[in-house]
Amino acid sequence: MAALRARRTLPKLADAGAPLLVVEDLRTYFKLEGATVKAVDGISFRLDDGESLGIVGESGCGKTTAALSLIRLLPANAWVAGGSVRLYGIDLMTKTEETIRRYRWREISLVFQGAMNALNPVQRIEDQIAEPIVERLGKEHDEAVARAGDLLELVGIPRARGRAYPHQLSGGMRQRAMIAMALACDPAIVIGDEPTTALDVMVQAQILSLLERLRRELGLSLILITHDLSVVAETCDRVLVMYAGRVAEEGPVERVFAAPRHPYTRLLMGAFPDIASGRRTLEVIPGTPPDLRNPPPGCRFAPRCPAAMDICREMVPPEVRFDDGVRVACHLLPPGSPGSVLATDGADTGSMASAAARPAAAGTQDGQVRSSAEGSR
């Protein structure tokens, strides 16, 4: 990964030895009809150079909000209520709005779902791709348009098609153009927010293999937000399963998918077709996600969990880290479970263990136990 880092121009103030991205205890809330919605409530994760992380969960679990919070690209009624986001060691949460704008596109860029809605319908594709190159990198328009042509070719679109308007391209080409735009300023991280959702399966496969190729060739790091577990299985190194604004389980894709430990991960996987297993019926997760204006105390999955115990309704489960790189927040796997990693320095898992023994009312705001993203790996 040092080679990947050496190819980049790091932002001023960057610590060349720091991890690419470390998110700790991130909380993002919305104000809605006088109530506070805790859409993201204390999530932690880390992304390394060249790595791809899939964030999965049901609609409304906070995955898009979590990703958009990284660069504070949030609606007017939302705000980051706490936590830290460190890019190359730089804490983005302490930056002013004006400063954080410089990190958008240049360091972290986005591929939105539904390119037809995300692209400007009355501007030529090449001009839309050139815009961030002019705005963020200060290049002349002609040079930026030439770079836009290079980027179009990189994503498999003839450069002459850059003269087209969005409605003159197919859905797959529009999504490719969105990817070209995301690459315009050579960012370290690309966030794909359901980038293949509106496409047919053949085009989906093409877009996914394009992302994979770009990741390899350009040394990109990817955060892929999706509800489609097969997309994660195909393209990601790690998966983070979110439920109701919190992390349920996180770890290497092959470990989590081969032996899911959190009941929610198991049910989510059971609700998905699996050709290999020959399973003919899909499981349904009973109930609905909680109202995040007033979430249940303790484990937020408890009202729907077939394994719920009394403790689950009272205490937030601590995140426990295992020696195979997976971490899980479930009372079925308390600190000290076989394979769990005990803190030797008392920094992270030690605090989890002590917090786990604490009733909700005596804990933090709602009894939640925080863990260290760095310690989770």
Ligand code: SF4
């Ligand atoms: Fe189910 Fe309890 Fe685990 Fe939550 S903590 S997932 S309710 S067993």
